[in-house]
Amino acid sequence: MLILNYHRVGPVDPRARYRGMFVSQSHLLFQVELLRLLGYQFCTVIDAVQKKQRGEKTVKLACLTFDDGYLDNFNCGLSILRARTIPATVYVVTKDVGKKNVTWSEAGDSYPSDLMDWDQLRLLQDLGWEIGSHAHDHVHLARRSASAQELLIGESYHVLSEKLGPGPRTFAYPYGSYNQETIALLRNMNCPGAVTIQEGVNEDSAHGLELKRIAMRGYSWRHYPKALQKLVWKP
């Protein structure tokens, strides 16, 4: 299973220090059409994880994931994916859903961004998207005590089921930060799956709470061959 990692969709914000956070609409279109040509089937992370648990082959599954729940995913990304009936997974920071001009103090690239609200997330869910958890606050979990981690993860799942209804949802570690206590917590909560920022492809035997992703970017012509390299040759 191939899990692609995106953040912002649309033109690069000139205030952004890490432009790799952005994928333009034309690059997103190129990347999904390339995956389709390669014979991949698109599904959400929860669907892929459940297929894996049932022992089905996941080698030709591609999951698009969008971290943080940026408003531009809705305004710029949705139309491209909806026209091709491609579902995706969005990982939201539950305490900040619907907020404008959000910055996270532990982020190196801290400039204000607008986030999707619950109505927009509900619409995505109705279209078959998965709204997963990115914890209740965007912090490094590995730097927190086990009890603090439990609050951050537990509250996030509580809010998600209250706002969007019950159902299994996967988790994305903010900043890719986690430790053995995080894994133990998620296992105790029967969390169905969790994605990291470790670069790579997941074999059918992959650990369900340490799934790898491929960080995708695309805002310059140089990223077309890079996308080819990442999606065609690397796996």
Ligand SMILES: [Zn+2]
């Ligand atoms: Zn994040």
